[in-house]
Amino acid sequence: MEEKASNIAISVKNVSMHFNMCSEKLNSLKEYFIKFIKRQLFFSRFIALENINLNIKKGEVFGIVGLNGSGKSTLLKVICGVLKPTIGKVKISGRISPLIELGAGFNMDLTARENIFLNGAVLGYSKKFMNEKFNEIVEFSELREFLDVPMKNYSSGMVARVAFAVATIVKPDILIVDEILSVGDFKFQEKCNKRIKELMQGDTTVIIVSHHMEEIKKVCNSVLWLDHGHLKMIGETEKVCNAYKNFS
Amino acid sequence: MKKYIENFIKYFPLLFLLTSKDFKLKYRRSVLGVFWSTLNPLLIMIVVTSVFSVILKFSLEKIRMPFAVFYITGSLIFNFFSEASSSSMTAITANASLIQKVYVPKYIFILEKCAFSLINLMFSTIAVLVVVFYYVLKGQVVLHATIFLIFIPIFFTFLFSIGVGLILSTLTVFFRDIVHLWGVILTMWVYLTPIVYPIEVLKFSSLDWVIKLNPIYYFVTDLRKVMILGEIITLKSLIIESFSCFIVLILGILLFKKAQDKFILHI
Numbered sequence: 001m002e003e004k005a006s007n008i009a010i011s012v013k014n015v016s017m018h019f020n021m022c023s024e025k026l027n028s029l030k031e032y033f034i035k036f037i038k039r040q041l042f043f044s045r046f047i048a049l050e051n052i053n054l055n056i057k058k059g060e061v062f063g064i065v066g067l068n069g070s071g072k073s074t075l076l077k078v079i080c081g082v083l084k085p086t087i088g089k090v091k092i093s094g095r096i097s098p099l100i101e102l103g104a105g106f107n108m109d110l111t112a113r114e115n116i117f118l119n120g121a122v123l124g125y126s127k128k129f130m131n132e133k134f135n136e137i138v139e140f141s142e143l144r145e146f147l148d149v150p151m152k153n154y155s156s157g158m159v160a161r162v163a164f165a166v167a168t169i170v171k172p173d174i175l176i177v178d179e180i181l182s183v184g185d186f187k188f189q190e191k192c193n194k195r196i197k198e199l200m201q202g203d204t205t206v207i208i209v210s211h212h213m214e215e216i217k218k219v220c221n222s223v224l225w226l227d228h229g230h231l232k233m234i235g236e237t238e239k240v241c242n243a244y245k246n247f248s
Numbered sequence: 249m250k251k252y253i254e255n256f257i258k259y260f261p262l263l264f265l266l267t268s269k270d271f272k273l274k275y276r277r278s279v280l281g282v283f284w285s286t287l288n289p290l291l292i293m294i295v296v297t298s299v300f301s302v303i304l305k306f307s308l309e310k311i312r313m314p315f316a317v318f319y320i321t322g323s324l325i326f327n328f329f330s331e332a333s334s335s336s337m338t339a340i341t342a343n344a345s346l347i348q349k350v351y352v353p354k355y356i357f358i359l360e361k362c363a364f365s366l367i368n369l370m371f372s373t374i375a376v377l378v379v380v381f382y383y384v385l386k387g388q389v390v391l392h393a394t395i396f397l398i399f400i401p402i403f404f405t406f407l408f409s410i411g412v413g414l415i416l417s418t419l420t421v422f423f424r425d426i427v428h429l430w431g432v433i434l435t436m437w438v439y440l441t442p443i444v445y446p447i448e449v450l451k452f453s454s455l456d457w458v459i460k461l462n463p464i465y466y467f468v469t470d471l472r473k474v475m476i477l478g479e480i481i482t483l484k485s486l487i488i489e490s491f492s493c494f495i496v497l498i499l500g501i502l503l504f505k506k507a508q509d510k511f512i513l514h515i
């Protein structure tokens with residue numbers, strides 16, 4: 001059944017992701033030549049995702065579950081454009097804000113102030129925009145007195161606070177959350193959850209990966225179950241979650 | 249094409265911030281940092297000059313300028329190329345953690361390294377000007393209006409470095425040991441560029457035409473022409489320079505574009 005294209009925020013078509021896995025890490029020219037001459041160049045192909053098809057509607061809260069190594073993070077990376085799929089196509093409508101790994105792009109030698117601007121630029125925000133939002137970010141992370149300290153002197157929870165604050169300053173069209181809320185103290189986790197809920201209330205499309213079934217059940221409209229890179233089941237939250245629970 | 253330009257504009261602040269990050273990290277801990285980076289070429293120049301002006305005694309009048317000026321102008325260009333290409337080549341691997349997590353146009357990292365080298369070149373230019381003015385006062389160099397044309401050879405070197413940087417950074421992702429190889433190549437390259445000797449020395453040697461295949465030879469020669477000798481750049485060398493930059497840039501862009509989606513699997 002064809003759905004109206006304008007309703008779809010993310011469409012993933014026939015996506016497969018293969019990784020070349022060398023038995024040993026082969027990244028020097030010398031080794032490469034030696035192996036090449038000895039005809040020992042073996043690449044084994046690892047299939048991380050195979051023929052995934054899915055459409056996510058605008059405003060939907062979509063969960064992904066699966067065992068470790070089943071390809072959840074890989075699928076998210078394909079969706080947000082970090083990885084290019086070996087086969088297939090991904091179509092996105094709107095601005096994505098990835099919360100895949102907090103603090104990507106922080107340089108620990110720089111101060112938090114400098115990192116906030118750097119991280120904003122990594123996400124493609126203009127300097128003017130960052131100037132406007134700077135105070136809001138600092139308020140949210142509650143680390144005003146540490147602003148001019150190099151981030152290598154921060155605790156990992158403090159780094160996560162700053163990163164989360166930067167990543168959620170704008171209301172994105174699509175928010176991608178990959179089990180990031182495990183760091184940070186309980187108070188900050190609550191704050192983050194509240195922020196995510198706010199974002200979910202509007203017409204923001206959200207994709208959540210989590211191993212907490214309770215959380216998935218609470219927030220998701222529909223769920224995808226990945227198993228060894230295959231789409232095992234997709235559909236109503238309750239149904240998929242129960243099947244996944246009984247299986248594992 | 250429009251898509252690429254829009255994307256570039258969107259990520260321009262990133263380019264700017266990465267460059268200023270490099271700048272801050274390099275100069276933060278020493279107030280004298282900027283001062284050192286101008287003093288350093290001066291010190292090397294003094295050593296090189298005192299040795300080579302003795303060795304090259306008989307061909308010194310060929311260069312038509314004091315040896316110190318000859319050397320420091322040549323090394324300005326080559327040091328820039330050497331720094332820009334070496335730092336670009338590790339730009340992708342050094343930013344692995346970022347590339348694995350967020351989408352950013354990857355060529356930004358190469359542009360950033362070349363831009364940062366360009367800033368360092370500006371500081372080194374101060375040292376060059378100090379030397380030039382010293383000899384102007386001594387009456388051995390005459391200032392010409394063509395000195396304002398120095399941006400032309402510098403710009404060509406910049407483009408050339410970006411092209412080489414794109415090629416090298418791509419190769420480095422797949423073969424890490426290229427980094428060592430490049431160090432060796434740069435050492436050979438600097439000897440094949442008339443920086444401490446005038447090309448006339450090699451007039452009857454077969455090396456003469458090898459050097460004329462070296463694009464940096466033209467950048468260096470033209471810099472000296474406009475900066476010191478008051479000559480303008482000939483059409484012939486303009487064509488050679490644009491052509492070599494064009495070739496290297498196109499090669500770099502094609503290679504980089506073809507390989508960039510695979511970077512993430514290898515870093």
Ligand SMILES: Nc1ncnc2c1ncn2[C@@H]1O[C@H](COP(=O)(O)OP(=O)(O)OP(=O)(O)O)[C@@H](O)[C@H]1O
Nearest residue numbers: 019048066067068069070071072073074075512513
């Ligand atoms: N760059 C890579 N090169 C080779 N193999 C990779 C690469 N990235 C991921 N893989 C493989 O792909 C598979 C899926 O990994 P992925 O990170 O998507 O799992 P996941 O479902 O997110 O697991 P988890 O629940 O532990 O987060 C793993 O077996 C992993 O080894």
Ligand SMILES: [Mg+2]
Nearest residue numbers: 072073074178
């Ligand atoms: Mg994962």
